[in-house]
Amino acid sequence: MNSLDKGTAQEGRPDTIKAVPVRHPGRWAGAVVIALLAAMLLSALFTNPAFKWDIVGQYLFHDSIMHGLLVTLELTVLAMLMGVVGGIVLAVMRLSPNPLLAGVAWVYIWIFRGTPVLVQLVFWNFLGLIWAKLSIGVPWGPEFWSQQTNVLIPTFVAALLGLGLNEAAYMAEIVRGGIQSVDEGQAEAAHALGMSRAQTMRRIVLPQAMRVIIPPTGNETISMLKTTSLVSVISLEEIFRAGQVIYSRNYQNIPLLIVVSLWYLFFTSVLTIGQYYVERHYARGSNRTLPPTPLQRLRGLFAGKPAPKTAADVVPGIEGGGHV
């Protein structure tokens, strides 16, 4: 069958088909509409004085914006760190054969996923109203050490607890999914070699679960960067709050919101690009051939090469029709 196909293909090799490609009038019409809308938007952006681009430029690198940006980035990194570490611990607890650990993890996830993160943030901030001071000692007995809650948990710590503990609950479910995606035979093989449950998890299961865990963790990080803006409600001066403080003084609301948005957009873009390459890295081994990166595709476009995919599709189609 195969050799027959090859034979006919060789005989009928000479002429490459020059067919009229399928026309896409809808795409052209759509492109015209989009171009029109884009032009309108751009002209509005540059002609409407309300945007005040000079003020945007003036505040883009303003000291308190820069300071707020730093707080935002610190919060994002630290809260994600708490989230990832906490998530792994909770996921392992939930999958533990110990019903106590599994139960505690379940309740934790239930509470922290079941209430809005905004409410949790305010709660942590008002912890002093519930317990004025926190102490270590014998329950209902003598105290060895105590401290004012407001001193122990300043606003930054309250923000971090609110974001990090909530994130841990979400990460726990992501990690659990990753762990469960690893073939059971892997743990069996490790156990058969005499490895303990903890060794099996750390050395065999978790490294393999990472492939499944990493992409959604990237999403969570991007989401966290933006969620940090919620801590403005407890008056922590991250970038959004910094912008608010400035426009409450000078009433330049729109330009400052643009400044803040530009910074969010810049860092989410950085994270998106990072995520793309991390995912690509982890897809190696499972995908035999990786699709080209956008950069590679651009380079190909400028080199003027035809799309290889269609060419490859066309040729075997002709060979298959060799019986004509």
Place this chain on the structure above:
Amino acid sequence: MTDLTKTPARPAAAAADLMVRAENVHKSYGLVEVLKGIDLEVRKGEVFCLIGPSGSGKSTFLRCINHLEKINGGRLWVDGELVGYRQKGDRLHELKDREVAVKRRDIGMVFQRFNLFPHMTAIENVMEAPVQVKGETRAEARERGMALLERVGLADKAKNYPSQLSGGQQQRVAIARALAMKPKLMLFDEPTSALDPELVGDVLDVMRGLAEEGMTMVVVTHEMGFAREVGDALVFMDGGVVVESGNPRQVLTDPQHERTRAFLSKVL
């Protein structure tokens, strides 16, 4: 049914010569009884083959030997020690995970689906347990690991990942990985069933070499040729019971029971 599960047709061995002893072993999953009273004895240094149709319980029994499955009834000893339990007076106490893990160090297992660790190279697969479980130094483990890979004919593939190896090569690495723990007993769970026919020979050659060196092996297999040639004892299981047992050459050429005969007529 009990009349079928007759005692082995060979003279009893002294307890000290037994590697595995099963007495009326029962195992069920919920209401489904998979093992319905298994009695058998595996002597030290012998190749013990388990054959039978799928679902007969032979793989389950193999997995009971290193406590990957917990038995529900009867007694199972490996090298004179109860599997999974400790006897105090007339009471059985379950062993802790840690204690079970310690016992598993001495029992190597080879799986039908290889179960190599895909994120580690061949040599790392072999080194993993000696380093993590026995606390060998990496240099020591690497040296022994390379010798083991040499022995299964794969020294040149040491740095390859499992996905870059053929099925037969993966299974030979899996055997080297099990041998790295210097086991006193090797369990093989249909080691060649997932392999392309032309790759089966390499794996069987490695197993034959092991048998010649005197390794005690329990082998669940469909390779009747291997059983006949290398096996010292053979058991035919069906429906969770031992139907027939004895010398492989004798059982395979002159089966005594109708069910054995029916099974062999299909596979031989």
